[in-house]
Amino acid sequence: MAKTKRARALPLPPDRQALLTALRNEKMAVSAHAFVRGNTMRFYEWLDGIEGHALPDGPPVWICGDCHTGNLGPVADAQGKVEIAIRDLDQTVIGNPAHDIIRLALSLATAARGSDLPGAITVRLMEAVADGYESSFDPAASEPDPKRNKPEMVRLVMKEATRRSWRHLAAERIEDLKPAIPLGKRFWPISSAEKEEIDALFGKHSVASLATSLRGGGDESAVTVLDAAYWVKGCSSLGRLRFAVLLDIDGGVIDGDDLCLIDVKEAVKAAAPRYSSESMPRDQAERVIEGARHLTPALGHRMRAARLNDRAVFIRELLPQDMKLTIDELSPRDATEVARFLARVVGKAHARQMNEANRRAWLGVLRGRSSKTLDAPSWLWKSVLPLISSHETAYLEHCRRFALS
Known part of the structure; x- marks a missing residue:
């Protein structure tokens, strides 16, 4: 050693x-977005506790289970091909795909709040998430050009990932080539x-x-x-x-x-x-x-x-190409572009597990439950809104306890 x-x-x-517990508390106090990323169990407890609220029962597929922005990023296959994908599967189960969408939308909404973006941007975020996700199940939707239709921050991380070698990995992970x-x-x-x-x-x-x-x-x-x-x-x-x-x-x-x-x-x-x-x-x-x-x-x-x-x-x-997609700050334009792109990544991961009939049926459920005032499923908005409130309150309480300790 x-x-x-x-x-x-x-x-x-x-x-x-004891030291790891203290370090975890410290990390989660850095920002509300970090608190969301580190609180998977309470996310599901709060989601289940929303009164008078029911999610659609999506087709049974493997879901990420913890689909926040930090768990997506460049992933390389054995041949070195790189694409943005779900990169952390600790929480994966055969479950309701709606859970992944809500988790992703909450993560993006919290990042938007942390970037001091107006509330109207959060509304547009929900619409972009719905649009990107639904497009993965719509055979009529045109496939985005992989070279042109990536948000700027995604293009930059992809460019960096494809250029990386063992030396970059060693310098980043072990700080030495020895x-x-x-x-x-x-x-x-x-x-x-x-x-x-x-x-x-x-x-x-x-x-x-x-x-x-x-x-x-x-x-x-x-x-x-x-x-x-x-x-x-x-x-x-x-x-x-x-x-x-x-x-x-x-x-x-x-x-x-x-x-x-x-x-x-x-x-x-x-x-x-x-x-x-x-x-x-x-x-x-x-x-x-x-x-x-x-x-x-x-x-x-x-x-x-x-x-x-x-x-x-x-x-x-x-592998050197495996990287985390870090989204700590968003601009108004980045927010909707990134939301649409990442939701499409998640949608494609779900869709590849469904047959045509299930994809069509799930798309019908998604589009059939849209709000009259929001171009996104009403259950998505009614889930994310109270979750933002619950996480913000719990985050401040966590910071209070952490500061006192």
């Missing part, structure tokens, strides 16, 4: 949980028992083959663990097992082509409601991977399920 001068001051495994993970703010020490379990995990053919498969095959027995550390990453997932593992693919340790960075993340029961009549894998990691294969095949086929420390974990190699 890599050593640094700061290693002695870093948290040891027994001290992690074959070691430097301990510090983002990476904490692991115990000798954890290191032994990680070594044993990547000694398995099924897991080691994940790294070699993205390079056209190879000798899994040559894959070795160079270094591993606890990864302090995310917000809602802080506190779960999360490890960064640096692998050498062929024993040469020559350059980035021979190294890969692996993300090992604990899978826990999803907070997102599922359709009880539908069958899903019982193993939580298998559930995540199955959802990923339906929603974002390019990502799902780059993942493996395993057990680590007697917990379900899912494993994926981080």
Whole structure:
């Protein structure tokens, strides 16, 4: 395991949980948008508690379950092709697609509020979300030109993603090109028992083959663990097992082509409601991977399920092109363009799982329940409006408690 001068001051495994809880509270206090991103469970509790409000029952499909803006972004497939897609599937279940749309719309509305945009823009956001999502199910809708019909901020992140290499990934994730993970703010020490379990995990053919498969095959027995550390990453997932593992693919340790960075993340029961009549894998990691294969095949086929420390974990190699679409500030024009584009991304992920009859029926439900004063389904507006209020109140209360503590 890599050593640094700061290693002695870093948290040891027994001290992690309390520090991670404090760090999560700190992250969620940064902004109302960050609070929304980190509060999946309360989102569903508040949505379920809206009086006199019922959602349409959409066709049973795999949904993201936590479809906020930060969980979409550039994703690369095994051939290096990059597209904007759902990139975080921890909460995926077979459920109501309406939940993904509401979660996305709330996230965008909160970002708009954080950007000090007028309320009228939030109204237009809801219409743009509805329009982009519905267009994914309408065979008469023209397919946008992928080179011209991306919002400016999306074009910029896509341009950056396609130009990235291992050196960019190393500089961003591990801050060094040397074959070691430097301990510090983002990476904490692991115990000798954890290191032994990680070594044993990547000694398995099924897991080691994940790294070699993205390079056209190879000798899994040559894959070795160079270094591993606890990864302090995310917000809602802080506190779960999360490890960064640096692998050498062929024993040469020559350059980035021979190294890969692996993300090992604990899978826990999803907070997102599922359709009880539908069958899903019982193993939580298998559930995540199955959802990923339906929603974002390019990502799902780059993942493996395993057990680590007697917990379900899912494993994926981080590619240089995988990036987070950060939306912290929106202009009036960006807001509607980004909302329409991202809603279409989510719609396409849902639509590919439906047959023609279900797509047509779901489109009819979406368009048949529009408000007379809003060019979007009334249930979308009646969901997002009280959710904005609930999250804003809870966010301020969270900040009060955090400041006092």
